[in-house]
Amino acid sequence: MIELKKVSKTFASKKSNVKALDDVSLHVKKGEIYGVIGYSGAGKSTLIRCVNMLEKPSEGEIVVNGITMTGLPTNKLREARQNIGIIFQGFNLLKTATVYENIAIPLKLTGIAKTEIDERVKKYLAVVGLEEKADSYPGQLSGGQKQRVAIARALSHEPDVLLSDEATSALDPETTESILSLLLKINKEFGITILLITHEMHVVQKICDRVAVMENGRVIEEGKVIDIFSKKTSETTKKFINSLFPEDIPEEVISSLSEQGPVIRLSFVGDSTGKPALAEVAKKYDVYTNILSGNIVQLKNEPYGRMVIHLQGTNDQTEAAIAYLEAEGVHIERVKL
Numbered sequence: 001m002i003e004l005k006k007v008s009k010t011f012a013s014k015k016s017n018v019k020a021l022d023d024v025s026l027h028v029k030k031g032e033i034y035g036v037i038g039y040s041g042a043g044k045s046t047l048i049r050c051v052n053m054l055e056k057p058s059e060g061e062i063v064v065n066g067i068t069m070t071g072l073p074t075n076k077l078r079e080a081r082q083n084i085g086i087i088f089q090g091f092n093l094l095k096t097a098t099v100y101e102n103i104a105i106p107l108k109l110t111g112i113a114k115t116e117i118d119e120r121v122k123k124y125l126a127v128v129g130l131e132e133k134a135d136s137y138p139g140q141l142s143g144g145q146k147q148r149v150a151i152a153r154a155l156s157h158e159p160d161v162l163l164s165d166e167a168t169s170a171l172d173p174e175t176t177e178s179i180l181s182l183l184l185k186i187n188k189e190f191g192i193t194i195l196l197i198t199h200e201m202h203v204v205q206k207i208c209d210r211v212a213v214m215e216n217g218r219v220i221e222e223g224k225v226i227d228i229f230s231k232k233t234s235e236t237t238k239k240f241i242n243s244l245f246p247e248d249i250p251e252e253v254i255s256s257l258s259e260q261g262p263v264i265r266l267s268f269v270g271d272s273t274g275k276p277a278l279a280e281v282a283k284k285y286d287v288y289t290n291i292l293s294g295n296i297v298q299l300k301n302e303p304y305g306r307m308v309i310h311l312q313g314t315n316d317q318t319e320a321a322i323a324y325l326e327a328e329g330v331h332i333e334r335v336k337l
C-alpha cells in the first residue's frame with residue numbers, strides 16, 4: 001500500500017547539508033497499522049512528509065496505493081493526495097470556523113456536492129463521537145476533541161491511507177488512550193491503512209502491527225512489534241522498550257541480593273505469560289523466588305511481560321530453575337551491576 005524505495009532526503013544550506021533520510025526502504029501493507037519510532041531528529045517527520053510529497057525526496061521512489069508519487073505533476077499530485085489523510089500533533093484546525101465548517105470547507109474545495117458534504121460531515125462526526133459539537137469552535141474544545149475533529153476531517157475524504165504525525169504527543173495519557181482506540185476502530189471498520197510516527201513506545205505497543213526504529217535518518221530495525229519486543233535488538237530499540245518497564249531497583253539491593261543467588265530479568269510473550277512458571281519452579285526446584293519488579297503490557301494482539309526476580313537456593317537449584325524457565329519459553333537475562 002505504501003512503499004518507500006531507497007529514499008534519501010538532504011536539506012542543503014549555505015553552511016552545511018543535513019541528510020534527514022538516508023536510503024530508507026519500507027513497505028506498509030494494506031490494512032495494517034505501521035509505526036515509525038525514533039528520538040528527536042531521527043528523520044520521522046521528514047519521512048512522513050515525503051509520503052504525501054509535502055517534502056520532495058532527493059533520491060528514491062515513493063508509491064502509495066499503486067501510484068508513484070515521486071515525479072507526479074501538480075494536478076495529479078493533488079488528486080493522489082485526496083486518498084491520503086493526515087493528522088498532526090497540533091491538529092491544524094481553522095480557529096475561526098466551526099467544527100462543521102472545518103470538515104465541510106476542504107470537501108467543498110474538492111468539488112463535492114452540498115448534500116454529499118452534509119452527509120459526510122454528519123457521518124464522520126458520529127464516527128468520532130462529536131455530533132453535538134458541530135456548531136462549536138475549536139477554541140471551545142479540549143485537545144482530544146480537536147484531534148477527533150481533525151480525524152473526522154481526514155476521514156471525510158474517504159482515504160485509503162491515514163498518516164499520523166505525532167497525533168497523540170500533545171495529549172494527556174487518558175486522552176491518548178481514547179485517540180489510540182479511535183485509530184484502532186477506524187483501521188478495523190474502514191480498512192484504512194495507517195502509517196504513524198511517534199517517539200512514544202506506548203503508541204507502538206498499543207496499536208501497531210509492525211514498526212520501524214529510526215536513528216540518524218536510517219531504519220535500524222524493522223519488523224512485527226512482537227518480534228521487536230522479543231528478540232535481541234539494538235541499544236536504541238532496547239531503550240524504547242525499557243521505557244515501558246521502569247525497574248527502579250536500587251543498585252545496593254541488587255548487589256546484596258546477588259550474594260545469595262542470581263537476580264534475573266524474565267521476559268515472556270503470549271502463552272507463556274499465562275503459565276504459573278514461577279510457582280512451578282519454586283515447587284519443583286525448591287528455590288525461593290522474590291519478585292523485585294514486574295509488569296505485563298498488552299501488545300496489539302498478545303501480552304508481553306517482564307519481571308525482575310531474585311532466586312535463592314543452592315547454585316545447582318537456581319541454575320536448574322533458570323534452565324526450566326528457558327525451556328518454558330521465558331527469555332532470561334542475568335541482571336549485573
Ligand SMILES: Nc1ncnc2c1ncn2[C@@H]1O[C@H](COP(=O)(O)OP(=O)(O)OP(=O)(O)O)[C@@H](O)[C@H]1O
Nearest residue numbers: 011018019020038039040041042043044045046047
Ligand atoms: N526544512 C529543513 N531544513 C533543514 N534541515 C531540516 C529541515 N527539516 C528537518 N531538518 C533536519 O533533518 C533532521 C531530521 O529532522 P526530522 O524533523 O525529520 O526528525 P524527527 O525525527 O521528526 O524529529 P522531531 O521528533 O524532533 O520532529 C534533523 O537534523 C533536522 O534538523
